[in-house]
Amino acid sequence: MSTLSDIEVLTIERACERLIYEFAEAIDLRNDAHLDDLFSEEATYARPTAPNSVITGREVIRKTFESRPGGRVTRHICSNVRITVDSAVRAHGVSRVVLIAGPTEPPADPQFGFKADARQLIGEFDDEFVKTAAGWRFASRRGRVILHT
Amino acid sequence: MSTLSDIEVLTIERACERLIYEFAEAIDLRNDAHLDDLFSEEATYARPTAPNSVITGREVIRKTFESRPGGRVTRHICSNVRITVDSAVRAHGVSRVVLIAGPTEPPADPQFGFKADARQLIGEFDDEFVKTAAGWRFASRRGRVILHT
Amino acid sequence: MSTLSDIEVLTIERACERLIYEFAEAIDLRNDAHLDDLFSEEATYARPTAPNSVITGREVIRKTFESRPGGRVTRHICSNVRITVDSAVRAHGVSRVVLIAGPTEPPADPQFGFKADARQLIGEFDDEFVKTAAGWRFASRRGRVILHT
Numbered sequence: 001m002s003t004l005s006d007i008e009v010l011t012i013e014r015a016c017e018r019l020i021y022e023f024a025e026a027i028d029l030r031n032d033a034h035l036d037d038l039f040s041e042e043a044t045y046a047r048p049t050a051p052n053s054v055i056t057g058r059e060v061i062r063k064t065f066e067s068r069p070g071g072r073v074t075r076h077i078c079s080n081v082r083i084t085v086d087s088a089v090r091a092h093g094v095s096r097v098v099l100i101a102g103p104t105e106p107p108a109d110p111q112f113g114f115k116a117d118a119r120q121l122i123g124e125f126d127d128e129f130v131k132t133a134a135g136w137r138f139a140s141r142r143g144r145v146i147l148h149t
Numbered sequence: 150m151s152t153l154s155d156i157e158v159l160t161i162e163r164a165c166e167r168l169i170y171e172f173a174e175a176i177d178l179r180n181d182a183h184l185d186d187l188f189s190e191e192a193t194y195a196r197p198t199a200p201n202s203v204i205t206g207r208e209v210i211r212k213t214f215e216s217r218p219g220g221r222v223t224r225h226i227c228s229n230v231r232i233t234v235d236s237a238v239r240a241h242g243v244s245r246v247v248l249i250a251g252p253t254e255p256p257a258d259p260q261f262g263f264k265a266d267a268r269q270l271i272g273e274f275d276d277e278f279v280k281t282a283a284g285w286r287f288a289s290r291r292g293r294v295i296l297h298t
Numbered sequence: 299m300s301t302l303s304d305i306e307v308l309t310i311e312r313a314c315e316r317l318i319y320e321f322a323e324a325i326d327l328r329n330d331a332h333l334d335d336l337f338s339e340e341a342t343y344a345r346p347t348a349p350n351s352v353i354t355g356r357e358v359i360r361k362t363f364e365s366r367p368g369g370r371v372t373r374h375i376c377s378n379v380r381i382t383v384d385s386a387v388r389a390h391g392v393s394r395v396v397l398i399a400g401p402t403e404p405p406a407d408p409q410f411g412f413k414a415d416a417r418q419l420i421g422e423f424d425d426e427f428v429k430t431a432a433g434w435r436f437a438s439r440r441g442r443v444i445l446h447t
Contacts (some may be wrong), residue, residue: 113294262443
């Protein structure tokens with residue numbers, strides 16, 4: 001990392017932080033196809049509620065999300081994002097996430113939205129990032145749940 | 150955007166992100182006058198609980214906030230801020246917000262503050278930013294509520 | 299601040315923002331020794347639930363945290379971080395924090411973690427930062443609680 005300038009480090013940090021928010025948005029809006037733009041081809045993923053079940057490969061990751069049942073609205077509130085740049089092509093990071101979710105029935109109240117479940121999950125992600133020909137991507141995501149309401 | 154350097158892009162992103170936090174602070178602390186420093190003169194705004202009621206003009210926006218009743222303490226917890234720079238004078242962004250609020254009576258407990266309402270709102274903002282002679286400002290804010298506790 | 303470049307300002311902002319997240323992680327993971335890397339030697343600190351009890355000195359701060367009882371899991375969700383750079387060696391900032399905590403007994407459910415207390419605290423920090431020979435550090439932290447669930 002000694003060869004990277006301040007601006008290079010900041011730009012990499014920003015790119016990786018952005019991936020975290022784009023991941024949240026993709027799965028919350030069920031834009032599962034966009035996951036292909038966020039993970040490297042050989043990426044691995046373990047979701048927070050199944051931290052020991054690691055799945056491998058971008059296509060497998062996307063298909064796993066595509067196979068989720070519908071009828072739920074989720075919002076992942078991401079915070080405490082801290083990226084560490086290891087080299088021009090590698091970085092890692094930690095972040096926290098609060099998952100707020102609820103059923104999509106009955107329809108959303110225009111004013112207050114959907115009623116959330118009483119149980120919210122508070123979790124964390126350990127991420128590794130790699131720079132590919134297409135830009136920065138998740139090389140691995142490992143989630144875990146720490147607390148629930 | 151092809152003519153902007155990395156540092157220019159990062160600086161614009163940071164300026165726009167900052168507006169989002171300053172807006173939250175201005176309305177939470179009832180420093181409504183500061184809203185004049187955050188919106189462009191012709192800005193439009195729709196608050197999350199009334200997404201189809203768009204109000205127009207910086208002065209109208211400020212007066213709308215000034216006319217709110219008192220007796221409430223609010224904290225807008227902003228997250229997942231993702232700014233996209235479109236040009237040297239235009240940008241747009243998305244972010245999430247959790248609104249936690251409660252009555253100001255009885256007085257705050259020095260240790261634990263005010264008792265919050267059971268209902269928290271989880272919402273989003275779509276923002277457009279413009280660079281004015283005075284710096285970056287909101288050109289438009291569109292809020293909506295997605296979930297409530 | 300007129301002598302600082304955009305990249306210098308961004309780099310300082312990022313360093314200070316990072317301290318806020320590292321502080322949260324240090325106390326949540328009970329890595330109290332790491333607090334020595336976050337505060338200046340003469341730093342002062344007032345925790346949110348005791349805003350008028352200011353303690354002074356890095357060693358005192360660390361020992362105060364070390365003396366906390368165990369048996370609790372905490373996660374500080376930090377947000378709305380806004381750093382203002384005052385000079386090449388001074389900055390200040392504001393941020394918000396939601397504290398979610400619970401007992402560590404019974405053991406965590408692998409899927410959903412520990413059960414959180416019903417009461418969450420929503421607070422704020424006013425921070426001052428100083429650049430030391432070892433890098434940017436907290437010169438002072440003043441916390442306060444605004445709301446609780």
